[in-house]
Amino acid sequence: MPGRAHVETLGGGGPSRGEAAASLFRERRRFVATLVAPAALILLVFQVVPILMGVDASLRRFSLTDEEHPFVGFRNFARILSDGQFLGVVLPNTFGFMIASVTGGVVLGLAIAMLLNRPFPGRIVVRTLIVFPLMVAPVVASIMIAWIFNDQFGIANVIVTALGFPPVAWLVKPWLGLGIVVLTDIWLQTPFYVLIILAALETLPREPFEAARVDGANAWQVFRNVTLPLLRPVLLVAIVIRSIDAFRVFDTVWTITKGEPGRATEVFSIYAYKEAFVFLNLDRGAAAALVGAAIIMVVGVVLYWGLRRVTEVSR
Amino acid sequence: MRRGGGALANGWRRAFLGLVLLGVLGLFLFPVFWLTLTSLRPESEVFYVHRGTHLTLANFRKAWAAPKIQESFVNSAVLATLATVFSLQVTVMSGYMLSRFKGAANKVWFTAIYLFRTVPYITWVMPLYLLTQSLGLFDTYLGLLLPHVAVHVCFFSWVMKGFFDGVEPELEQAAYLDGCSHWGAFLRIILPQARPGIVALGILCWLFTWNEFLFALILTGSRTPLLTVTMAQFVHELGVEWHLMSATAVTAMIPALVVTLFAQRYVVSGLRL
Numbered sequence: 001m002p003g004r005a006h007v008e009t010l011g012g013g014g015p016s017r018g019e020a021a022a023s024l025f026r027e028r029r030r031f032v033a034t035l036v037a038p039a040a041l042i043l044l045v046f047q048v049v050p051i052l053m054g055v056d057a058s059l060r061r062f063s064l065t066d067e068e069h070p071f072v073g074f075r076n077f078a079r080i081l082s083d084g085q086f087l088g089v090v091l092p093n094t095f096g097f098m099i100a101s102v103t104g105g106v107v108l109g110l111a112i113a114m115l116l117n118r119p120f121p122g123r124i125v126v127r128t129l130i131v132f133p134l135m136v137a138p139v140v141a142s143i144m145i146a147w148i149f150n151d152q153f154g155i156a157n158v159i160v161t162a163l164g165f166p167p168v169a170w171l172v173k174p175w176l177g178l179g180i181v182v183l184t185d186i187w188l189q190t191p192f193y194v195l196i197i198l199a200a201l202e203t204l205p206r207e208p209f210e211a212a213r214v215d216g217a218n219a220w221q222v223f224r225n226v227t228l229p230l231l232r233p234v235l236l237v238a239i240v241i242r243s244i245d246a247f248r249v250f251d252t253v254w255t256i257t258k259g260e261p262g263r264a265t266e267v268f269s270i271y272a273y274k275e276a277f278v279f280l281n282l283d284r285g286a287a288a289a290l291v292g293a294a295i296i297m298v299v300g301v302v303l304y305w306g307l308r309r310v311t312e313v314s315r
Numbered sequence: 316m317r318r319g320g321g322a323l324a325n326g327w328r329r330a331f332l333g334l335v336l337l338g339v340l341g342l343f344l345f346p347v348f349w350l351t352l353t354s355l356r357p358e359s360e361v362f363y364v365h366r367g368t369h370l371t372l373a374n375f376r377k378a379w380a381a382p383k384i385q386e387s388f389v390n391s392a393v394l395a396t397l398a399t400v401f402s403l404q405v406t407v408m409s410g411y412m413l414s415r416f417k418g419a420a421n422k423v424w425f426t427a428i429y430l431f432r433t434v435p436y437i438t439w440v441m442p443l444y445l446l447t448q449s450l451g452l453f454d455t456y457l458g459l460l461l462p463h464v465a466v467h468v469c470f471f472s473w474v475m476k477g478f479f480d481g482v483e484p485e486l487e488q489a490a491y492l493d494g495c496s497h498w499g500a501f502l503r504i505i506l507p508q509a510r511p512g513i514v515a516l517g518i519l520c521w522l523f524t525w526n527e528f529l530f531a532l533i534l535t536g537s538r539t540p541l542l543t544v545t546m547a548q549f550v551h552e553l554g555v556e557w558h559l560m561s562a563t564a565v566t567a568m569i570p571a572l573v574v575t576l577f578a579q580r581y582v583v584s585g586l587r588l
Contacts, residue, residue: 031497032416036424039409039468046443046465047431053442115336120329126340131579133343135571137526139543140564144346147353147557153362155349187346195583248435251528255547269437269529276441277533289438300433 054286062283076287085263086271086288094268094292097182097253098246102239104186109193110231114223116194117201127198134191138184142255145184146171174264177257181265184252193238200234201227236307243303247296268292347568354561361558374562383540384563390456391542395524397460402467402520407513409468410475411501415484432469440533447534454536462534463524471516478512479505515581518574525570542567 058076060069080086116127133141149156149170157167171177208226217225250269253259259266259274266274272292276285353361355370378384413425443462444453452458482505490500506513531541546567549560574582 028416028497032412032420035408035412035416036420038405039472040424040427042405042461042465043427043431043468046446046462047434047439047468050439050442050446051434053445054438057442057445112336112339115332115339120333120336126336128575128579129340130343131583132347132571132575135522135526135575136347136568137528137543137571139526139528139547140567141346143546143549143560143564144350147561148346148349153557155365158365187343190343244433248437250437251543254528254532269435272437272441273533282441282445285441289435289441293435293438296435297433 054289057283058287058290060283062286063280065280072283076283077291080284080288080291085266089264090266090268090271093178093266094247097178097185097249097267098243100179100182101185101189101246101249102242104182105189105193105242106235106239108186108190109197110235112190113194113197113201114227116198130194131191133188134195136188138188138251139255141184141188142181142252145180145187146256149180171257172261174261177261177265181249181252181256184256185246185249188252189242192242196234196238197231200231204230236304239307240300240304244296244300247299248292268295350561351565353557354565356558358558361561374558375566378559378562378566381559383545384559387540387542387545388566390539391525394456394459394463394541395521397456398463398467398524399517399520401460401464402471403513403517405464406468406471406475406516407506407509409472410477411479411505413472413476414479415487428469428472432473436466436529440530443530444533453534454538456539459531459534459539459541462530463527466527466530467520467523471520474516475509475512478509478516481512482508511581518578518582522570522574525567 057069059071059073061072062069112130116123116130148154151157151167151169151171154170156170161167168176170180204227208230209222212222212226248269249267250273253265253267253270254273257265259270263274268288269292272285272288274285275288276282354374355372356367357369357371357373360367360369361374409424413421440462447453447458447462450458452461486504486508487500490504495504526543528543528547531544532547535541535544542563546560546563549556549563
């Protein structure tokens with residue numbers, strides 16, 4: 001482009017202001033396009049196209065062992081939505097996991113952030129160490145916790161038997177197995193809440209706290225009536241983001257229970273994965289994955305609006 | 316609060332809170348401590364970690380000598396490094412666009428990354444299996460690299476936008492007035508200003524790819540084993556070999572430990588979003 005501008009300058013005593021502006025605009029537009037193009041291309045080829053392929057597969061009979069893939073309409077969706085396993089086990093597990101993990105994380109994160117939000121010797125060390133779980137691979141975290149709760153050799157059962165109780169078969173009872181997965185997830189995610197709550201606490205205005213102190217409020221009253229309402233916007237965003245993440249949990253469940261015993265601890269991602277790669281019904285797996293994607297979009301929106309209304313009402 | 320005896324009550328309260336904090340920290344660090352202790356116990360005593368005090372590095376030597384584990388470490392490190400280089404290039408550019416060039420295209424792009432970030436991974440990684448197979452990329456570095464970059468596009472563009480928002484727009488205006496092109500202003504003026512953010516994102520990207528499991532599980536076969544998948548298989552296939560398992564897992568945690576101890580200051584800004 002600079003070459004042509006040069007020729008024009010030689011030819012006709014310089015371009016008009018309008019032309020110069022237009023060429024600048026074109027250059028700007030091309031620059032913007034170049035900035036986005038690689039990201040957009042990767043997103044298109046490796047996310048949008050696969051999603052569309054998934055939609056296509058979900059509308060066909062598509063087993064990994066089949067040669068032909070005839071169109072069957074919404075039959076796969078109908079089978080997922082009438083599957084007792086999906087409706088009676090997978091969805092309750094997924095929502096239960098989401099609620100337990102996010103609630104546990106928020107409560108624990110708030111408590112730790114409040115403890116850390118005051119000067120004490122060694123504060124830097126504690127603040128540094130508490131972030132560690134956030135950096136650890138979910139698979140490694142799962143291995144650690146699974147080892148602690150190992151039926152035969154885990155330290156948990158050593159303690160249980162030392163206290164005079166019979167050893168517990170942790171992963172044989174579905175609700176215990178899921179509970180251990182929830183524990184692992186809380187271990188992994190709590191630092192996230194601690195970080196964002198601590199960051200938010202540092203930006204809070206001082207006046208409401210001083211006013212509360214003048215009014216003679218005790219620590220709990222200050223927390224309940226001043227700190228918590230001020231933190232609500234941050235908590236709202238954190239809860240929505242983490243709920244969406246918790247809904248699609250895979251790594252920890254797969255490593256710890258694999259959905260067992262039987263299929264009692266399957267969550268949505270495990271169910272879809274097993275349909276596709278264990279039972280080799282890619283069509284049903286794709287349909288299940290799309291149903292889950294639709295549910296989580298609705299949940300995300302509802303959660304956002306619902307929490308926003310609740311926080312506005314109570315303010 | 317009552318004034319009389321306040322100092323004493325305060326002292327007790329502080330001691331109590333300190334104990335609670337120590338307890339919480341202990342609970343949080345216990346799993347790491349326990350796994351590390353397990354990895355240091357001799358093979359024969361690994362099932363009775365709490366009995367005996369004999370410690371050894373033999374498990375680590377044995378784990379590091381196993382060909383599949385070696386391969387997994389190398390593959391994961393190479394993939395994480397490549398993914399970091401590519402992801403940074405792509406998302407730094409798209410984040411800069413989101414931060415500076417408002418307009419219709421900006422809105423469309425912003426909505427797109429917002430929307431696609433909420434799609435569950437399982438929904439697009441299953442068809443990705445078919446896609447990489449039909450492109451002949453299944454179980455290769457390239458077939459792992461590009462999807463891993465795609466995983467980061469949405470979130471990192473968003474984070475990068477935040478970093479660029481913190482750089483004064485006057486800097487570019489001044490550069491333009493001095494006759495700088497768009498590229499010149501971006502590469503020579505703005506990028507150096509955003510370096511802390513880029514470093515933070517680079518570290519996170521490396522760690523996230525190193526830790527990633529679902530894409531690795533579905534998009535790899537036996538030719539390109541990745542660390543997380545190898546470890547998860549350990550649990551089920553070789554469930555009894557806890558001495559190797561723990562040594563491998565502890566080794567896999569080293570990057571996380573290094574980042575926590577030495578690079579946390581840079582990284583938290585990218586984690587809080």
